[in-house]
Amino acid sequence: MEKVVIIRYAEIHLKGKNRGYFERVFANNLEKSLKGIRHELHRTSGRWLVEKFEEGRAEEVAERISSVFGVHSYSIGYLLGSSMDEIYAGAKLVSPKEGTFKVETHRGYKQYPLSSMEISAEIGGRLLDEFHGLKVDIHSPEHTVFIDVRENGKALVFGSFEEGAGGMPVGTSGKGLLLISGGIDSPVAGYMMAKRGMQVELLHFHSYPYTSDGAKEKVVSLAKILSKYTLVTRLTTVKVTKIQEEIHAKCAAELNVTLLRRFMFRIAEKFALKYGMQCLITGESLGQVASQTIEGMTSSNAVVSLPVLRPLVGFDKDEIIARSRKIGAYETSILPFEDCCTVFLPEHPAIRPKLSFIEEEEKKLDVETLVEEALRSAEKTEF
Amino acid sequence: MIYLDNAATTRPNRAAVLRAQTFTEENFFNPSALYGGAFAVFSELGRARESILTRIADPQKFELIFTSGGTESDNLAIFSSARRGNAVTTTGEHAAVERAFNELKNRGVEPRFAPVRPDGTVDEEALLSLVDEKTTLVSVIHVSNETGGINDIAGLARRVKEKIPRCIFMSDGVQAFGKIPVRLTSDIDLYAVSAHKIGGLKGTGALIKRKGLALSPLIFGGGQEKGLRSGTENVLGALTFSYAAESKFATLPEDGERLKGYRELLFSELDHTLFTRLSPGNGSPYILTLSAKGVRGEVLSRMLWDGGVVVGTGSACSSKHPYSRVLKACGYGEEVLGGVLRVSFSPETTEEELHAAAKAFNQAVKQFKEKL
Incomplete structure (x- = not known):
């Protein structure tokens, strides 16, 4: 026996x-x-x-x-x-x-x-x-x-x-790139795409010295938790400090986050295309914060041609938290290392930014050079 | 690396560590065991105890209990002493005291907080006005860990006792011990100290108590430290503590004078259009707290770290708890609070380092302001 x-x-x-x-x-x-x-x-x-x-x-x-x-x-x-x-x-x-x-x-x-x-x-x-x-x-x-x-x-x-966990075997539904922050949502978004069989690779943006080493460590911990499901044991980090500084110095304060997200999407797409990933994945949920309005999403989508999958778009925060707990990420997600320094957070972020205004403001920046520079800072962590 | 965060912790005193290590490698026995070798450890521990105690107190009147550090000492003192009525402290305390006082609420004791002045020292009249016949404990930090401001604890203790003789008076002396001259008067019942702020190891501290005062332990077990702190003694930590204190106290007055000069020198070399000073002139020579308006202390400290200068900060980039509780209580506004840097020295600090540090501070703030 x-x-x-x-x-x-x-x-x-x-x-x-x-x-x-x-x-x-x-x-x-x-x-x-x-x-x-x-x-x-x-x-x-x-x-x-x-x-x-x-x-x-x-x-x-x-x-x-x-x-x-x-x-x-x-x-x-x-x-x-x-x-x-x-x-x-x-x-x-x-x-x-x-x-x-x-x-x-x-x-x-x-x-x-x-x-x-x-x-x-x-x-x-x-x-x-x-x-x-x-x-x-x-x-x-x-x-x-x-x-x-x-x-x-x-x-x-x-x-x-x-x-069991249900879903489809990871790797049978293509390859996507998850924009992972240190928060609650993005690991859940990654989990959900992996559940439908997608191989989920991870990209994290940091802005040292405005964010701490602790914030980066936290993302690695989250990535490890996620890897139990996604079976992917690597994470790439990209430094966007200069981009944040430039936006802060030159553009309208209420667009800070909107513009940064457009940069993140551009960087992510270039990275994805280079390594054969077919889509971007984010943890956005409609209306959750100022940048996650339909206008905000439209403005980010406008700079990429890869599909952007947002598996949490219709979820309430409570539902996301429940899933986060279920996958064992919640306790780590709420550790107190923030992934954005408050200096960059405008008091009144634009809730419905107009694309024409965004594009006008963005002209003040050397977008291509900033993106290239950021991509050169990419660092891979295996765990 | 120019290390100027000595109020957070100091580099361990190498000679002290080696001496303690040599002793404990040879004499590794449990000090509570009953054979000869164990007794040798027990007596060396006793010498260490006596040596630390006599630096600041009369061993006829006081005794010393080894603990795991300043926090445990504060907690042991507070939860032993405040059993009913109310307990009075200041808004300028270290978290070890402040959080313990807040916990008192759950144990049926009313905590009372006396306001502090801009230099971090307590408003004495306000403190005394909070003390009444129901007050069982008064706790006042000796040297503010955030500003270096020095409270006159001997004077305060005397006035408290004059008002309510049976009230217990304690002080958190973590930033004072080994740094400024201290002599415990008979009005002071309890005094908490820590090893790693003066070249000892982390995880070691002591509570000095007036003989005859009864305490109730937080930790029960084998009855070590007269039953007040059970657990096999941290021999390595305790010995290192006493050896480090021995060396620290040997030059305490000279170090203080010299560092006071350094503190002023550093401040004089700073760009005063960028920096304001929060530390008082008559405060601890070991601490200079500054604020660069409009700058984030946390970011600045990382920029400086990258440039090889290590300093503490009183502000975080957090949206939840961005500012120092104590400095806020001192009455500073958000602009000042956001840009707090705490520069803290040790006897190893050199004049050259301070020239370089001043330059680095000026430069980092300018750089920050140019970018943002």
């Missing part, structure tokens, strides 16, 4: 002739997430099994699997021989000792001498004989013992289904 983790996948079965490709990427991602734990990964009819790991690490394996996109559900269970005695030995381990229960059998091996119903009845009967606190309830049991009899003379026994 061996402890295993059973993985069922989400939408891959929809993928028709491309299924093989999706499955390969998925398997590869599972392997990546299990890095550092000795194991074997095997595919069997419609599911994967993680086998041959140290039994004591089963929870850890399951925990890692739980954040891999494409996993619909998973269970910790036992792989054993398919004789009734062996199945019962496993069932005893996953069964409750009291309360209501039922046994549910799936029989992939149709030549097995007993039918599904007969197996369930037999195992259920033996459990009732052994544990007197148990009672059968077919309709709404507190516990279910699952038995899966398979073709190779093996059976799987497990006690529950845990919900």
